[in-house]
Amino acid sequence: MTDKEIFELLSDQRTRERGFSALVKELKEKVYWQIRRMVLSHEDADDLLQDVFVKVYQNIENFNRDSNLSTWVYRIAFNHTLNFLKVQKRKSILKFSNLEDSMLENLKADNLFDSSEIEYKFQKALLVLPKKQRAVFNLRYYDELPFSDIARIMDVSESSLKSSYHFATKKIQESLLNDDNIKFEFIN
Amino acid sequence: MEKKNNPFKVPENYFEDFENRISPFVSKTKKRYFFTENKEVLRYAAMLVLLFAIGGIIYLTLPEGKNVPQTNIASNSLIDTIKQNLIPNVDVEKEVSLLDTEINTKTQQNKTQERKLDELKLNDEEIKYLEYYLQGDIHDYLTYNEIDL
Numbered sequence: 001m002t003d004k005e006i007f008e009l010l011s012d013q014r015t016r017e018r019g020f021s022a023l024v025k026e027l028k029e030k031v032y033w034q035i036r037r038m039v040l041s042h043e044d045a046d047d048l049l050q051d052v053f054v055k056v057y058q059n060i061e062n063f064n065r066d067s068n069l070s071t072w073v074y075r076i077a078f079n080h081t082l083n084f085l086k087v088q089k090r091k092s093i094l095k096f097s098n099l100e101d102s103m104l105e106n107l108k109a110d111n112l113f114d115s116s117e118i119e120y121k122f123q124k125a126l127l128v129l130p131k132k133q134r135a136v137f138n139l140r141y142y143d144e145l146p147f148s149d150i151a152r153i154m155d156v157s158e159s160s161l162k163s164s165y166h167f168a169t170k171k172i173q174e175s176l177l178n179d180d181n182i183k184f185e186f187i188n
Numbered sequence: 189m190e191k192k193n194n195p196f197k198v199p200e201n202y203f204e205d206f207e208n209r210i211s212p213f214v215s216k217t218k219k220r221y222f223f224t225e226n227k228e229v230l231r232y233a234a235m236l237v238l239l240f241a242i243g244g245i246i247y248l249t250l251p252e253g254k255n256v257p258q259t260n261i262a263s264n265s266l267i268d269t270i271k272q273n274l275i276p277n278v279d280v281e282k283e284v285s286l287l288d289t290e291i292n293t294k295t296q297q298n299k300t301q302e303r304k305l306d307e308l309k310l311n312d313e314e315i316k317y318l319e320y321y322l323q324g325d326i327h328d329y330l331t332y333n334e335i336d337l
Contacts, residue, residue, distance in 0.1 A: 017214075020214065021207060024206070024207050024210060025207065028203055028206050028207075029203055032198075032203070033194075033196075036196055037196070040196075042196075042198060042199070046202075049206070050209070050210055050213060053210050053213075053214075054210070054213045054214065057214050112196060112197045112198065112199070113195055113196055113197070114195035114196070114197070116195075119193075119195035122195075123195070142194070
């Protein structure tokens with residue numbers, strides 16, 4: 001089902017539930033992975049995913065057709081995840097701890113994470129990046145979204161995204177090379 | 189390293205069950221939609237509540253003699269004020285009764301004039317002419333009716 005068809009179903013009160021069901025079916029996995037790669041824990045990602053779809057359902061009337069429905073949903077997910085991380089950061093400051101360190105610790109003990117050393121080091125290198133830069137990297141590297149789509153999701157210019165991605169890949173490479181002698185190839 | 193290698197996993201049937209888990213949250217949301225979908229009704233209800241609230245406040249703040257019309261209260265208190273402070277040498281009550289008599293006489297005169305006009309039994313054209321005359325637009329009347337003097 002296309003974005004347009006789903007939106008038409010969502011716009012009509014009588015078919016809204018059917019439209020919502022189609023929307024969830026279409027986007028749940030993509031949105032889940034977008035969130036999961038940012039928060040790392042499955043439990044947090046699951047809570048956030050539910051919040052995102054409830055928000056989408058509640059605010060569907062505010063969707064103006066400037067962008068695709070899926071881009072709008074990604075944007076909600078992106079902002080919701082960033083807010084969540086901000087709150088977590090504040091909480092960790094109050095506890096005199098470091099959010100990234102505790103995320104890595106939890107990741108080590110997570111059964112739903114491939115606990116190989118290389119993957120762990122890669123996530124560690126990613127956590128060094130600022131949140132927005134990490135989001136750019138994830139959307140480009142894992143989801144292979146075009147920069148134009150990422151720009152719409154994050155509401156920034158394409159050129160700044162490209163340079164942000166470039167810096168992100170450099171930082172990750174440096175971080176990994178300092179750790180091990182591993183060679184990475186990133187898409188441009 | 190293989191590109192796009194996903195190191196994260198999800199519990200078994202997580203995505204299959206997700207839709208069932210999200211439905212209760214959405215039905216909760218639906219209940220809240222009653223208010224957003226019936227904005228018109230809510231607006232009128234809010235107006236009614238506001239009117240009742242204003243009425244209640246006015247009723248509660250009225251002085252003890254709640255059944256006494258407010259104009260009387262105001263005029264009585266005004267007469268008292270005048271009596272006490274402003275013109276102590278004038279008999280205010282007498283002045284007020286004189287004014288009342290004058291108003292009654294004028295009203296009687298007006299009624300008599302109206303009765304006389306009724307007795308005249310003017311036709312529509314004459315009434316129209318009189319209206320124009322009284323408004324000072326007699327020239328307009330003459331022009332519209334193509335009457336040369």
